[in-house]
Amino acid sequence: MSLPTRRRQTSDAAIRASAPIFAALGDDTRLRIVGRLSADGPASIARLTVGTGVTRQAVTKHLHVLSEVGLVRGRHVGRENVWELQRQQLYQARQSLDAIAMQWDRALGRLKAFIERE
Numbered sequence: 753m754s755l756p757t758r759r760r761q762t763s764d765a766a767i768r769a770s771a772p773i774f775a776a777l778g779d780d781t782r783l784r785i786v787g788r789l790s791a792d793g794p795a796s797i798a799r800l801t802v803g804t805g806v807t808r809q810a811v812t813k814h815l816h817v818l819s820e821v822g823l824v825r826g827r828h829v830g831r832e833n834v835w836e837l838q839r840q841q842l843y844q845a846r847q848s849l850d851a852i853a854m855q856w857d858r859a860l861g862r863l864k865a866f867i868e869r870e
Contacts, residue, residue, distance in 0.1 A: 770848035772821045773841060781806055782814045786823060786837060794836035 777783050785800055801811045815835055818824040822841045826833045 766844070767848045767851060770845045773823060773845045774848075776817050776821045776823060777845075779814065779817075781810070782818055785811065785814055785818065786842075789824060789835065789837040790839075790842075794834045796832040796834050798832070800835065 777786065781804070784804070788800060789795060797808055797811050797815065800815075801808050804811070806814075815824060815826065819826060822838055824835050825838055826835045828834075
């Protein structure tokens with residue numbers, strides 16, 4: 753197997769592995785939660801609920817979805833459950849987006865070369 757083929761297979765596998773992350777982030781509420789955790793750091797459910805117009809129960813459900821794909825992690829601090837962003841998962845998703853962008857760049861480069869030859 754050639755090196756470009758191995759790279760493409762590795763890239764394709766990474767993209768498939770990131771699909772659940774993108775699916776979780778496809779919900780506006782979950783995306784806002786990730787944004788708040790990214791900007792403000794670890795937060796309780798009560799703090800994440802303030803100003804959102806979303807119930808604590810709904811925020812809890814969204815946090816569990818994010819937790820299932822590894823984007824957030826909850827831990828008990830006293831009587832509260834504090835949630836924090838797992839940046840490594842976002843980094844891996846970003847690498848998948850970069851791989852997709854490179855694939856498109858190569859495809860557009862091939863199309864441009866083809867058109868210029870004609």
